[in-house]
Amino acid sequence: MRKGMGMNRRIKGFTLVELLVVIGIIALLISMLLPALGKARESAKRAACASNLRQVGLLWQMYANEHKGFFPDHGIGFGNWTLITPDLHDIFDNQYKFNHRAFYCPDWNTDVNGGDPDYLWANPRTDTTPHTYTVGYSIYMPQGNTIAWNNALGNKLPPLMKNSDKRAAEIPLAFDETNLYGPPYNSTITYGYSTHYSKGPKPDGGNALFGDGHVVWRPFSEMIHVVNYPSQFERFF
Numbered sequence: 435m436r437k438g439m440g441m442n443r444r445i446k447g448f449t450l451v452e453l454l455v456v457i458g459i460i461a462l463l464i465s466m467l468l469p470a471l472g473k474a475r476e477s478a479k480r481a482a483c484a485s486n487l488r489q490v491g492l493l494w495q496m497y498a499n500e501h502k503g504f505f506p507d508h509g510i511g512f513g514n515w516t517l518i519t520p521d522l523h524d525i526f527d528n529q530y531k532f533n534h535r536a537f538y539c540p541d542w543n544t545d546v547n548g549g550d551p552d553y554l555w556a557n558p559r560t561d562t563t564p565h566t567y568t569v570g571y572s573i574y575m576p577q578g579n580t581i582a583w584n585n586a587l588g589n590k591l592p593p594l595m596k597n598s599d600k601r602a603a604e605i606p607l608a609f610d611e612t613n614l615y616g617p618p619y620n621s622t623i624t625y626g627y628s629t630h631y632s633k634g635p636k637p638d639g640g641n642a643l644f645g646d647g648h649v650v651w652r653p654f655s656e657m658i659h660v661v662n663y664p665s666q667f668e669r670f671f
């Protein structure tokens with residue numbers, strides 16, 4: 435009883451200035467903590483993203499081991515790095531029981547293309563013939579086992595067809611989807627589709643998986659920039 439009354443007295447004793455000081459200190463602490471929390475969250479996402487790509491690398495090796503060393507082949511005459519054919523879709527689901535969520539960066543902008551990875555994995559796009567499934571990463575596949583497919587990574591880097599290729603450590607298989615749509619590079623247009631933003635229109639960088647299975651983080655300034663279809667979109671890895 436006495437204790438309670440004592441507390442009451444103390445509470446009544448707070449002045450407005452004291453309250454404002456306390457509120458000010460709390461606000462300051464929050465403002466100091468928030469960026470640190472944001473950074474921790476982003477670095478956790480980068481680590482999860484790298485782990486995803488390593489799983490994709492293992493999947494590609496498993497596939498190659500059962501297909502005379504050949505990596506998955508797009509094989510349908512439709513050139514897009516982020517689409518999976520129904521054949522591959524079924525093989526990954528049923529034969530390898532692959533966790534399809536590993537095809538989507540945790541930092542992927544889910545506002546685009548319908549968003550939800552589970553939905554995208556389950557529903558083929560209906561605007562392509564034949565219908566294909568959208569994947570979050572850029573998956574760099576040959577098409578019909580031909581390296582004359584397109585100049586996606588520039589003619590200097592044809593896609594890896596076999597896991598025995600000596601250039602496996604230099605050629606990317608999959609990477610964070612970082613595109614620029616619209617006018618050529620150096621324009622002021624916002625970078626679309628990109629992942630791993632912190633501030634401004636450009637991403638901080640992205641993860642890339644290479645043919646030998648290693649994954650690296652590349653800051654945006656060090657990413658290789660290629661024009662896929664001139665003045666339509668450009669990619670970075």
Ligand SMILES: [Zn+2]
Binds near residue numbers: 483540542610640641
């Ligand atoms: Zn990522």
